[in-house]
Amino acid sequence: MLEFTPTADDAVDLARWLAQRNFGDARGQLYFRVIGFCLGTLGGALAGWAVGIAAGVPPRLPASIGLVAGAAGWIALMVVRPHLFRDWSDRRTARHARREFCPRGLVRVWLDDDGVNTLIGPVHTHLAWLGIESVFEAGNHVVVARRFFGPALTVPRRIGDAQVDWFAASIRVRLSAPSPDETESIRVFAGPRRSEAHQYAHRRDTLTFTTTVVDLQALASEIERREPQTRARRDFRRVHSGRAIVLSLVALSAANRAWFGLTGWAALTLFVPLSLLSGVVAWWSAASAFSRRELQRAEPEVRHRLAASGDRRLLWLDDAGLGQEDATTVVHVSWPALELAETPEYYFVHGPERFGVVLPRRVPGADDFAHAVRARAGRPS
Secondary structure, eight states: OOOEEOOOOHHHHHHHHHHHHHHHHHHHHHHHHHHHHHHHHHHHHHHHHHHHHHHHHHHHHHHHHHHHHHHHHHHHHHHHHHTTTHHHHHHHHHHHHHHHHHOOOOOOEEEEEEEEEEEOOOOOOOOEEEGGGEEEEEEEEEEESSSSSOOOEEEEEEEHHHHHHHHHHHHHHHHHHOOGGGGGHHHHHSSSOOHHHHHTTTTTEEEEEEEHHHHHHHHHHHHHHSSSOOOOHHHHHHHHHHHHHHHHHHHHHHHHHIIIIOHHHHHHHHHHHHHHHHHHHHHHHHHEEEEEHHHHHHHHHHHHHHHHOSSSSEEEEEEEEEEEEESSSEEEEEGGGOOOEEEESSEEEETTTTTEEETTTSTTTHHHHHHHHEHHHHHOO
């Protein structure tokens, strides 16, 4: 059994590796230089325009001078600091990773005949061999990747290279020779596998049903709604707000030139508050736009998950908590960590480690099962 406690440094290491993989150095350098050049020229032009208006002179010449100065300043900065992108990227990634790091406590990982077990606080997860895509190195970690979208298992090498190498090699050996019956397990899944039946032998109030893409999208939307604001959501809203402010300034400047002819402080005191107001409106409206975008992105991920783990779900209760099983994964969460929510169409059960259960009300017995969960959720076992 491997035991470790994730730290903020682990999160930074993984975040930097992911940033380098998804935003390679060559492409990242190009984007950084082009975007920085555009922002530098735009900022210089806006500053010159504002100076011209404040001084009561035609803003075209000051804006042109500011544009050239902004472009020249950015080019000079790139010559003086050629590694600025890498330094900026590493600092930004580390800052965000540390800010969003959430202590998880002790993590226990072990193998059995049917797959990989993980125990994090009240959440026990069993991932069958069929549900594992690959094992690979990521920075100073070994990552066990699932076949479908979801949180991967990461094991830091700081706990001991020999242990981690044995762990990764054992999984690779097992993945290289899948048993014949596993290839059919997704289509014929109808109940617990050997290890799960042994670990949770006292199941009761079982419920088996079929999920759809819409059901899992509803679960993804519910989880996203409950979580605190993420970095992706903040960045999305900042981009929308900044774009609205810049576009409103340009539009107001054009309208002023065509119809109003305001100059000096009269123009600044009118245009700047209106532009900031448009940014505030864009900030608030971007929240719903982000949710809609994430819901659209969830659809292919949901379809992939259904293809990889089947559409059958088995829920059960026992004295310790609630369990959910599909063809590749079993997750069991203790009662004190569970919370029940409901909508006109669904029941949702939430827990730590992004654990989520969607139970459509159309399923026969769903109301009775939800009532049993409500009676125990959030209470000691």
